[in-house]
Amino acid sequence: MIRFTDVSKRYPGGYEALRGVDFHLAPGEMAFVTGHSGAGKSSLLKLIALIERASSGQVLVGGQNLARVKPRHIPFHRRRIGIIFQEHRLLFDRTVFDNVGLPLIISGHNRSEVERRVRAALDKVGLLDRARSFPVTLSGGEQQRVGIARAVINRPQLVLADEPTGNLDPDLSREIMEIFRDFNRVGVSILVASHDLDLIRKMPHRILRLDQGRLASDIGVTV
Template identity: 55%
Template sequence: MIQFEHVFKRYPNGREALQDVSFRIGAGEFVFLTGRSGAGKSSVLKLVALLERPTRGSVLVNGQDTGSLPARAVPAYRRRLGVVFQDHQLLMDRPVYDNVALPLMVSDTRYRDIDKRVRAALDQVGLREQERALPLELSVGEQQRVGIARAVVARPTILIADEPTGNLDHSLARDVMQLFTRFQEVGVTVVIATHDMALVREFGHRELHIDEGRLLGGTAAT
C-alpha cells in the first residue's frame, strides 16, 4: 500500500515539484500516473523509492512512514521495491544474468536460490536464451525487459516504473505493459508513470493525473 498525505516537494533549485499531493494506492492495485513531462510524476516515484524525501507531508509505504526511516535502513527498504526506468540503468559491462542477479546479490540470497530465481525471472520476460549476452547486444525492447526482470527478481511487493515504454514502439510497449499486468495479477502493486495515453486507455487501470505538481482528478482516492 502506498499513501501520500499532503506531500510537498521542493528541489534545491527552488522548483516546486509537488504541491499538497494526497492519494492512496491499495495493495495489489495497478495505477497509471499520468501527466506532461515535468508535471511531477517522476517526483512521486522518487519519493516512493526514497531517492528523495518530501519537503512536507508524509509518504507511507506498506504502513511505514518513509520520512522516519534512517539512512541505514534505506537499502533494506529499497530491496522490497522493484524499480524500472525508461533508460533501463543496466550495467553495460555485465551480462544479462549478472544484471538480473544484482538485487539478489545485494540481499545476500544463497547462490543456488539466485540461480533459480534469475532463470525464472528471465523466463518470465522471455530472455532465458540471452542470459550470457551483454545489454549492448540486445535491442532496446529486450534491454527494457532485462530491467523488468531485475525489478521483479527479488519478488517485490511494489513495482514502480518511470516511462518504461518511452523508447518502445506501440507493439513492444503493449508487450511490456502486459508483463506488468501479469505481475499485478500475482499480487504485486504496480505504479507506472507514463504520458502514453493510448496505453493508459487500452489497459484501463486506475489513473492519477498530475499537472504542475498538483493531483488533478483522474481516479484519485484519499
Template identity: 55%
Template sequence: MPVLRFDSVSKVYPGPRTALEAVSFAMDAGEMVFVTGHSGAGKSTLLRLIHLAERPSRGTVLFDDRNLASVRGSAIARHRRDVGVVFQNHQLLTDRSVADNVALPLVLRGMKRAEIGKRVRSILERVGLGGRERALPEQLSAGEQQRVGIARAIVAEPTLLIADEPTGNLDPSLSTEIMALFAALPERGTSVLVASHDIALVKRMKKRVLVLANGQLEDDIAPEDLADA
C-alpha cells in the same frame, strides 16, 4: 491497508521550483495504478520520493504504514528491497552479463546460487530474453536493455514495483506485452505504479489513473470511468 499513501506531499527544488504541491492519494495492496501528465508534471519526482531518491519538502509518504521520513541510514537499503524500480535509462552494470544484472537483487538478499539461476532463467523467459543470459548490455538493443531492467526489478517479487516510462523504448506490440506482464504482478503479491505519458496505452489497460498537472493531482480516474476520460 494501503501499501502506499501520500498525505499533502509537496516537493520544492532550489530556484524555487515546485515539482509537487499538496499531493494526496492512497494505493491499496494488489492494485495497479498509472500516473500520467505532461512532461514536467511531477511524475518522476513522485516515484523518486517512494524510492527515497528524494525527500518531500512537506507532507508525509507512508509505505506499508511506515513513515518514510523515519527510514534513514542502512534502513534505506532494506526499504529499496521492497520497492522494485524500472528506470528510464535502464541503469544496467555494463561490465556484467544480463544474468548477473538480473540476479543482483537476489544476491543482495543472500539467496542460494541454484535458486538464483532458476529464478533468473524464468524471469528472462517471461520478458522474452530467454537465451540471452550471457550477453552484455552493450550487445542488446535499447528495447532489450529495458526488458533486462524490468526483469531485474521484478525478479525478487517486491511489495511494490514503480516504473518510469517503462515502454518508452519499446515498439507497440512489446509495450502491450510488458504491460500485460505488469498487470499480472498483483496476483503474485506485487502492487504496481507506472508513470506514463502514453495515454492510449493507459486507457487500454483499464486501470486507475492519477493525473498530474503542474505538480498537483488534477484527477483520480476509476477504471470504469476511463472510456469517458
C-alpha cells in the same frame, strides 16, 4: 500500499515539483501516473523509492512512514520495491544473468538460489536464451525486459516504473505493459509513470493525472 497525505516536494532553488498531493494505492492495485513532462511524475516515484524526501506531508509505504527511515536503512527499503527506469540502467560490463541476479547477490542469497530465481525471472520476460548475452547486444525492448526481470527478482510487493515504454514502439510498449499486468494479477502493487495516454487509456486501470505538481484527476477502476 502507498499513501500520500498532503505531500509537497520543493527542490533547492524554489521549484515545486509536487504540491499537496493526496492519494492511496491499495495493496494489489495497479495504477498509472500521467501528465506532461515536468508535472511531477518522476518526483512522485522518487519519493516512494526514497531517492528524494518530501518537503512536507507524509508518505507511507507498506505502513512505514518514509520520513522515519534513516539513511542507512534506505537500501533495505529499496530491496522491497522493484524499480524500473526509462533508460534501463543496466550494467553493460556484465551479462544479462549477472544484471538480473545483482539484487539477490546484494541481499546475500546463495549461488543455487540466485541461479534458480534468475532463470525463472528471465523465463517470465521471455529472455531465458539471452542469459549469457551482454546488454549491448539486446534491443531496447529486450533491455527493458531485463530491467523488469531485475526489478521483480526479489519478489517485491510493489513495483515502480518510470516511463518504462518511453523509447519503445507501440507494439513493444503494449508487450511491456502486459508484463506489468501479469505481475499485478499475482498480487503485486504496480505504479507506472507514463505520458503515453493512448496506450494506458486502453487498459482498465486507475489513472492519476498530475498537472504542475497537483493531482488534477484520479479516475478509473480500482481493482
